[in-house]
Amino acid sequence: MDTVPSREIADMKGAAALPRKNGELVFDEAWQGRIFGMTVAMSHDTSFEWREFQAQLIAEIAHAEREGESTSYYERWLNAFEQLLADKGLVDPAALAERTREFETGRRDDVF
Amino acid sequence: MSDTHHDHGHEHGHHHREPESVLSLRVRALESLLVEKKLVASDAVDRIVSAYEEDIGPHNGAQVVARAWLDPAYKQRLLADGTAAIEELGFGGVDLKVVENRPGVHNMVVCTLCSCYPHALIGLPPVWYKSFEYRSRAVREPRVVLREFGLDLPENVEIRIWDSSAELRYLVLPERPAGTEGLSEAELAGLVSRDSMIGVAVARPPAPAAR
Numbered sequence: 551m552d553t554v555p556s557r558e559i560a561d562m563k564g565a566a567a568l569p570r571k572n573g574e575l576v577f578d579e580a581w582q583g584r585i586f587g588m589t590v591a592m593s594h595d596t597s598f599e600w601r602e603f604q605a606q607l608i609a610e611i612a613h614a615e616r617e618g619e620s621t622s623y624y625e626r627w628l629n630a631f632e633q634l635l636a637d638k639g640l641v642d643p644a645a646l647a648e649r650t651r652e653f654e655t656g657r658r659d660d661v662f
Numbered sequence: 663m664s665d666t667h668h669d670h671g672h673e674h675g676h677h678h679r680e681p682e683s684v685l686s687l688r689v690r691a692l693e694s695l696l697v698e699k700k701l702v703a704s705d706a707v708d709r710i711v712s713a714y715e716e717d718i719g720p721h722n723g724a725q726v727v728a729r730a731w732l733d734p735a736y737k738q739r740l741l742a743d744g745t746a747a748i749e750e751l752g753f754g755g756v757d758l759k760v761v762e763n764r765p766g767v768h769n770m771v772v773c774t775l776c777s778c779y780p781h782a783l784i785g786l787p788p789v790w791y792k793s794f795e796y797r798s799r800a801v802r803e804p805r806v807v808l809r810e811f812g813l814d815l816p817e818n819v820e821i822r823i824w825d826s827s828a829e830l831r832y833l834v835l836p837e838r839p840a841g842t843e844g845l846s847e848a849e850l851a852g853l854v855s856r857d858s859m860i861g862v863a864v865a866r867p868p869a870p871a872a873r
Contacts (some may be wrong), residue, residue, distance in 0.1 A: 552856060553715070555713055555714050555852070556852070557848040557849070557851055557852045559714075560714070560721050561721060561725075561848065561851075575714055575715055577711075577715075578770065579683070579685075579686065580686070581683070581685055581686040581688075581689040581690070583711040583715075584689050584690075584693060584712070585689050585692070586694060586706070586710075586711060587711040587714075588692070588702050588707055588708040588709035589707075590710045590714070591702050591703070591706045591710055592696075592701060592702060594773070595701070597701060604737075608688065624685075625685055628685065628688065628689065628692075631691070631692075640699070640701060640844055641692070641695055641696070641699075643838060646691065646692060646695060649691040649692075649694060649695050650687060650688050650691040650692075651693075652691070653688075653690055653691045654687055654688045655685075658691075659689065660693075660694045
């Protein structure tokens with residue numbers, strides 16, 4: 551069942567720990583929930599193991615801290631996710647850049 | 663206390679729309695590609711997000727319950743002095759009494775006056791917990807209320823109602839499901855839902871086998 555939360559994901563520790571308030575997950579903006587959900591869904595479907603994503607996320611956070619970037623937790627998550635998808639050959643970065651431009655210019659407007 | 667979540671002083675309108683952030687557009691572009699490649703289904707993403715939003719709140723409480731299932735000495739301390747026992751695991755800020763479900767006895771928590779609730783352990787209270795209906799009916803007809811939650815207890819099971827207050831909060835220690843021998847603390851915690859610690863559900867049975 552993909553709707554029972556996994557403790558491996560829910561209870562990540564240290565820098566990778568999910569942002570919470572009163573114990574509950576906090577998604578400040580809708581896109582944060584989407585990117586979280588997509589990542590979890592793909593880890594269920596054996597596109598990658600959760601620990602692979604977690605390692606990428608930890609590396610991304612460490613990189614951002616080193617560079618003194620003021621990016622948010624989920625922005626770092628998004629960077630890590632895109633990197634993992636590229637490394638796995640699942641999403642071509644050029645195709646993603648093109649698709650993003652289509653959304654930015656309004657040529658595409660799919661709503662999820 | 664009444665429900666106040668409709669009383670925001672500001673207006674939510676659809677008459678203006680903030681320009682969408684660069685990050686939001688990036689995420690939509692990514693989702694559109696992943697859906698196209700059939701790597702992700704949007705309805706699965708919806709289900710996952712809501713499951714985690716609702717279900718993850720209680721992860722601290724679930725850890726306490728799992729520890730008590732595994733460690734009889736911890737369970738004894740937890741039942742004797744909930745406040746001190748949860749501090750051992752790094753949770754605090756609440757005066758807590760833990761009540762144990764066992765064969766023939768089912769416990770259920772309500773706050774008849776308002777919505778006192780052990781936030782630190784199980785997150786924010788669900789809407790129904792704060793409703794007048796639950797607060798009044800849990801005491802008057804608990805068996806009927808539990809049945810509406812999908813929990814049909816035999817007539818010979820005694821139901822004990824615990825009324826939370828600002829001074830003392832309650833947490834139900836559900837019974838450990840059968841077939842969970844050999845599970846780790848983290849795996850056991852995954853079976854403990856928020857509702858089972860309020861006492862309107864029981865702990866989930868373990869998954870039949872690996873997916």
